[in-house]
Amino acid sequence: KEVTSRNFIEQAIDQDLADGVYDHVCTRFPPEPNGYLHIGHAKSILLNYGLAQEYHGEFHLRFDDTNPMKEKSEYVESIKEDIKWLGADWKDHLYFASDYFDQMYEAALKLIKKGKAFVCDLSAEEIRQYRGTLKEPGKESPYRNRSIDENLKLFEDMKDGKYPDGSKVLRAKIDMASPNINMRDPVIYRVAHMTHHNTKDKWCIYPMYDFAHPIEDAIEGITHSCCTLEFEDHRPLYNWVVREVEYQMPPRQIEFAKLYLTNVVTGKRYIKKLVEEGIVDGWDDPRLVTIAALKRRGFTPESIRMFVELVGVSKANSSVDYAMLDYCIREDLKKKAPRMMGVLHPVKLVIDNYPKDKKEELEVPNNMENPNLGSRKVIFGRELYIERDDFMEEPPKKYFRMYPGNEVRLMNAYFVTCTGLKKDEDGIITEIHCTYDPKSRGGNSPDGRKVKGTIQWVEAETAVLAQCRLYENIIDEDKGVYNEDGSLNLNPDSLTTIDDCRLEAGFLNAKPYDKFQFVRNGFFCVDSHDSRPGALVFNRIVSLKSSFKI
Ligand code: ATP
Numbered sequence: 379k380e381v382t383s384r385n386f387i388e389q390a391i392d393q394d395l396a397d398g399v400y401d402h403v404c405t406r407f408p409p410e411p412n413g414y415l416h417i418g419h420a421k422s423i424l425l426n427y428g429l430a431q432e433y434h435g436e437f438h439l440r441f442d443d444t445n446p447m448k449e450k451s452e453y454v455e456s457i458k459e460d461i462k463w464l465g466a467d468w469k470d471h472l473y474f475a476s477d478y479f480d481q482m483y484e485a486a487l488k489l490i491k492k493g494k495a496f497v498c499d500l501s502a503e504e505i506r507q508y509r510g511t512l513k514e515p516g517k518e519s520p521y522r523n524r525s526i527d528e529n530l531k532l533f534e535d536m537k538d539g540k541y542p543d544g545s546k547v548l549r550a551k552i553d554m555a556s557p558n559i560n561m562r563d564p565v566i567y568r569v570a571h572m573t574h575h576n577t578k579d580k581w582c583i584y585p586m587y588d589f590a591h592p593i594e595d596a597i598e599g600i601t602h603s604c605c606t607l608e609f610e611d612h613r614p615l616y617n618w619v620v621r622e623v624e625y626q627m628p629p630r631q632i633e634f635a636k637l638y639l640t641n642v643v644t645g646k647r648y649i650k651k652l653v654e655e656g657i658v659d660g661w662d663d664p665r666l667v668t669i670a671a672l673k674r675r676g677f678t679p680e681s682i683r684m685f686v687e688l689v690g691v692s693k694a695n696s697s698v699d700y701a702m703l704d705y706c707i708r709e710d711l712k713k714k715a716p717r718m719m720g721v722l723h724p725v726k727l728v729i730d731n732y733p734k735d736k737k738e739e740l741e742v743p744n745n746m747e748n749p750n751l752g753s754r755k756v757i758f759g760r761e762l763y764i765e766r767d768d769f770m771e772e773p774p775k776k777y778f779r780m781y782p783g784n785e786v787r788l789m790n791a792y793f794v795t796c797t798g799l800k801k802d803e804d805g806i807i808t809e810i811h812c813t814y815d816p817k818s819r820g821g822n823s824p825d826g827r828k829v830k831g832t833i834q835w836v837e838a839e840t841a842v843l844a845q846c847r848l849y850e851n852i853i854d855e856d857k858g859v860y861n862e863d864g865s866l867n868l869n870p871d872s873l874t875t876i877d878d879c880r881l882e883a884g885f886l887n888a889k890p891y892d893k894f895q896f897v898r899n900g901f902f903c904v905d906s907h908d909s910r911p912g913a914l915v916f917n918r919i920v921s922l923k924s925s926f927k928i
């Protein structure tokens with residue numbers, strides 16, 4: 379492999395292997411089961427899994443369920459499903475951090491016995507005050523010099539439920555004058571009389587994240603623990619824990635930048651808010667960027683992998699334009715998805731010189747750019763539907779589609795010339811009339827006559843009725859994510875539902891998650907919740923036009 383193309387994490391791993399720090403690579407993805415995974419997590423999953431693959435190492439999935447307050451087992455299944463869907467495989471390396479509570483307790487005892495941890499009776503507020511600020515050092519707790527025996531006794535009593543929540547904590551004894559505030563005797567265990575989803579009522583003391591996480595990594599033999607930048611300041615504490623608990627092969631923490639997307643809500647906290655307030659239709663509403671939502675909207679694992687690769691790993695936080703995600707799914711589907719005809723806003727087109735009871739089948743390629751997708755037969759007849767805005771009674775200059783007297787091509791079918799129209803009392807066009815040139819079958823005329831406009835159509839009698847849902851960003855791009863009062867600045871037009879779309883008969887058997895290009899209208903996916911045979915529902919994944927250049 380070329381050295382120049384290696385990211386900073388790969389370079390660090392290469393160095394560790396060369397120096398003999400480790401002789402293999404083991405990574406992990408450690409989600410907290412407190413919500414659904416989103417596109418940011420996909421970056422972390424694919425990064426960690428990718429490293430394990432690249433170095434022929436192991437990849438662990440570990441549920442970081444040490445906080446009994448927020449976690450629910452209901453999220454565990456969705457997380458597993460999403461990771462599998464992305465193509466990351468933890469094989470038999472599925473772990474729960476709560477399974478290590480005994481070892482964490484033992485580790486705490488070890489620290490106490492080494493004189494490296496003490497039970498502190500200060501309140502949370504006092505601890506905060508004593509901690510000091512970036513400019514001034516902290517103040518030592520009056521309980522800091524308790525004897526080892528007293529600490530052992532008190533810690534055991536904490537475990538045995540003798541103290542109420544918040545009355546006592548176990549703290550690491552490090553350095554109250556450290557310039558890194560995380561090192562000023564951080565709390566490592568707290569009392570919380572809560573039922574844990576896994577260990578039930580076995581424990582009433584729970585380890586803090588900064589203590590638990592390095593232990594989890596060390597127990598599993600993780601070599602490289604990749605996490606996001608906000609943990610950079612916690613690394614000295616991470617290293618302190620694995621050193622003082624005396625693990626044989628201490629893991630190494632490496633930080634990378636979080637993935638942020640513009641114009642969408644990425645934080646679990648905000649997504650939860652949208653779900654709980656009923657602003658969106660659940661965690662997998664196609665306007666969200668949870669993995670479940672992206673899947674429902676019609677994104678493919680390949681498109682997300684491409685996206686994550688394009689974004690790359692870096693040490694600097696930045697936001698990526700959502701348009702890049704659109705670009706990736708277009709790239710992935712343009713040759714994979716069949717291109718079929720659908721009309722979102724139908725108006726009748728009647729071909730007056732076409733025989734009344736005749737129908738014919740036209741052979742149409744499924745994807746002009748990919749002959750491997752073969753061809754299909756499309757029914758043609760006297761009455762069709764076309765897109766309402768493919769007709770104008772009084773066209774402006776350079777309008778090449780249908781208007782009285784103009785000839786256009788019905789895609790893959792015939793040339794037709796508009797002869798007239800019908801309107802209802804309100805002046806709405808109800809029917810457009812035309813004549814066709816039978817010699818132009820297939821879409822070309824033998825006399826070499828050219829037409830400028832080509833439009834799609836659907837035979838009226840055999841057309842499939844469908845609902846199509848079009849999406850826009852849920853946040854109004856121009857005005858930013860938040861209003862002045864801190865509320866989310868929602869785009870009122872983020873969902874448009876069109877109920878009477880007409881699709882060619884070949885759509886009849888479309889199944890959930892099937893993906894198509896509707897020619898001229900974008901890429902669409904059959905909705906997995908609401909679509910039924912006979913009442914199809916499609917989500918527009920993305921339109922065909924792109925402003926994004928690479
Ligand atoms: P959120 O803030 O969205 O709730 P989180 O960090 O609390 O995310 P966890 O379940 O704790 O969610 O995250 C599991 C892993 O995913 C962590 O290693 C975390 O660093 C990583 N991760 C979370 N968000 C992102 C992101 N936006 N980009 C890259 N990695 C992320």
Ligand code: MG
Pocket residue numbers: 410
């Ligand atoms: Mg977290």
Ligand code: MG
Pocket residue numbers: 410412646
């Ligand atoms: Mg979180």
